[in-house]
Amino acid sequence: xxxxxxxxxxxxxxxxxxxxxxxxxxxxxxxxxxxxxxxxxxxxxxxxxxxxxxxxxxxxxxxxxxxxxxx
Numbered sequence: 644x645x646x647x648x649x650x651x652x653x654x655x656x657x658x659x660x661x662x663x664x665x666x667x668x669x670x671x672x673x674x675x676x677x678x679x680x681x682x683x684x685x686x687x688x689x690x691x692x693x694x695x696x697x698x699x700x701x702x703x704x705x706x707x708x709x710x711x712x713x714x
Contacts (some may be wrong), residue, residue, distance in 0.1 A: 660692050672696045681693050
């Protein structure tokens with residue numbers, strides 16, 4: 644599999660992001676979501692996570708945009 648082994652896999656970053664979200668560290672979760680979106684915009688899981696972060700941060704319009712990308 645090609646790729647940079649120094650960077651965490653997307654699935655690991657998504658897991659980290661959800662742990663940050665559950666811990667209430669919304670700023671860290673937001674940063675993780677931004678990093679994921681920068682790396683790959685073809686994965687449903689990334690848009691789902693970004694929507695969840697936006698919803699937790701009381702940004703319903705942004706959350707709606709991300710959730711629409713999931714569809």
